[in-house]
Amino acid sequence: MSRPDDRPVDLRRAIASHALHAARHVLTAWYATPFHRSLSRREAAFRRYFGDVGASFRSAPRTWQVAEIRPVTDGSAGDRRITEITLTGPLGAAPPVPGDMVALLWRNPDSAVARALPALAPTATTPVAYWTTPRPCRPARRSSTSAETFLREAADLGEGVSSSRWTTATTPRLAPRLYTLSEVAREGDHSRLRIMVSFHADWPERAAAHLLGLRVGEEVRGWVLPHPRRVPGLVVPQSREPIAPEAAGPGLAVVTGSGIAGVLAALRAGVADDLWLVWGTRHPVAPWLLQELETYRAAGLIGRLDVVVSAGERPRRVTDVLDDATGELARRLTRGDWIYVSGHTATLPAVRERVQAVLGPTTKARIEAMRYIESG
Numbered sequence: 291m292s293r294p295d296d297r298p299v300d301l302r303r304a305i306a307s308h309a310l311h312a313a314r315h316v317l318t319a320w321y322a323t324p325f326h327r328s329l330s331r332r333e334a335a336f337r338r339y340f341g342d343v344g345a346s347f348r349s350a351p352r353t354w355q356v357a358e359i360r361p362v363t364d365g366s367a368g369d370r371r372i373t374e375i376t377l378t379g380p381l382g383a384a385p386p387v388p389g390d391m392v393a394l395l396w397r398n399p400d401s402a403v404a405r406a407l408p409a410l411a412p413t414a415t416t417p418v419a420y421w422t423t424p425r426p427c428r429p430a431r432r433s434s435t436s437a438e439t440f441l442r443e444a445a446d447l448g449e450g451v452s453s454s455r456w457t458t459a460t461t462p463r464l465a466p467r468l469y470t471l472s473e474v475a476r477e478g479d480h481s482r483l484r485i486m487v488s489f490h491a492d493w494p495e496r497a498a499a500h501l502l503g504l505r506v507g508e509e510v511r512g513w514v515l516p517h518p519r520r521v522p523g524l525v526v527p528q529s530r531e532p533i534a535p536e537a538a539g540p541g542l543a544v545v546t547g548s549g550i551a552g553v554l555a556a557l558r559a560g561v562a563d564d565l566w567l568v569w570g571t572r573h574p575v576a577p578w579l580l581q582e583l584e585t586y587r588a589a590g591l592i593g594r595l596d597v598v599v600s601a602g603e604r605p606r607r608v609t610d611v612l613d614d615a616t617g618e619l620a621r622r623l624t625r626g627d628w629i630y631v632s633g634h635t636a637t638l639p640a641v642r643e644r645v646q647a648v649l650g651p652t653t654k655a656r657i658e659a660m661r662y663i664e665s666g
């Protein structure tokens with residue numbers, strides 16, 4: 291998993307963000323030339339993604355309200371859990387569609403802000419000047435706010451504060467975190483979005499801890515982005531260069547933890563056909579979600595369902611399922627089923643090894659055609 295860019299923003303980085311912004315414009319113009327007509331489907335999707343991300347970040351962040359919070363796995367185990375959070379908000383321009391993701395802003399907890407304050411300013415209301423954090427298509431600009439707001443909303447205090455000579459130009463910066471939408475629904479002039487948040491007890495207090503500390507009625511701010519690695523069949527309608535939609539046909543999804551989010555988005559949108567879903571979690575899945583998956587099986591969206599739990603007396607992993615069903619795996623892959631792999635980074639190479647054992651050198655062509663999606 292790539293680490294979000296939390297580097298401090300001093301004058302040098304602010305200038306660099308403007309240079310990057312200009313380079314982006316040049317690249318976009320270059321990509322529009324005829325030299326780039328013969329891109330693979332995957333290359334075209336990523337080129338389009340970078341354009342769409344810039345367009346999203348150019349606008350101000352949207353605001354959603356937390357409407358519901360429900361456990362996806364047995365939360366009592368404590369060390370690791372997954373929670374689904376429902377957000378509602380106005381549709382706005384370019385409303386989200388199934389397959390999209392959100393980049394969410396988070397805030398440092400009160401305790402971290404109070405610990406950091408003496409290093410930055412004499413009081414919470416002391417004004418501080420700073421360079422805003424650059425985002426794609428939004429280079430840094432000079433701004434000012436209170437010391438408390440800077441510490442709560444712009445600095446990344448996740449690892450604590452160590453230096454007494456700490457300034458707005460030397461503190462790490464809070465970067466938004468990405469979450470794949472597990473559902474997108476339209477309710478009149480509002481959107482209802484769902485995200486699945488994984489949480490490990492030993493992670494520092496950043497986005498996941500913030501999101502899981504929210505209560506119903508509280509607000510979250512962020513941007514909607516098109517996910518470049520979406521489940522086949524989920525198209526990108528807001529794209530500036532739409533790829534012709536096509537029926538994706540049967541597929542195989544091998545996912546761990548909250549990696550199921552993109553698959554759920556497809557199932558909840560009715561975009562699946564004879565799907566073989568292999569889902570591994572650390573702790574048992576909540577009954578409400580198992581029942582929901584059974585309704586998709588009854589409707590024919592899911593053809594085969596394997597949900598396995600890796601903790602407890604009889605641990606079982608997604609790779610165990612694949613190894614016990616090599617015949618089914620080979621049958622599906624050789625007839626051309628798409629494959630979607632998402633979740634823990636260790637899952638990706640483990641599944642790739644098994645897919646390559648069947649498809650051999652043709653695996654690469656399936657990746658380029660976006661019929662084999664690896665979403666870390």
Ligand SMILES: Cc1cc2nc3c(=O)[nH]c(=O)nc-3n(C[C@H](O)[C@H](O)[C@H](O)COP(=O)(O)OP(=O)(O)OC[C@H]3O[C@@H](n4cnc5c(N)ncnc54)[C@H](O)[C@@H]3O)c2cc1C
Pocket residue numbers: 291292294391448467468469470471485486487488489493494495496497498499548549551634635666
């Ligand atoms: C395209 C994309 C889609 C994503 N979709 C989801 C999603 O649907 N649900 C979700 O919960 N998260 C998702 N993530 C991860 C999410 O953006 C955050 O990274 C995650 O919530 C942790 O954020 P944090 O600020 O709490 O912790 P961080 O400070 O970012 O991380 C704390 C520590 O935990 C490690 N860590 C963070 N996340 C993971 C992980 N998943 N597995 C193993 N180690 C990890 C980091 O390496 C770091 O050492 C997605 C990431 C990407 C790039």
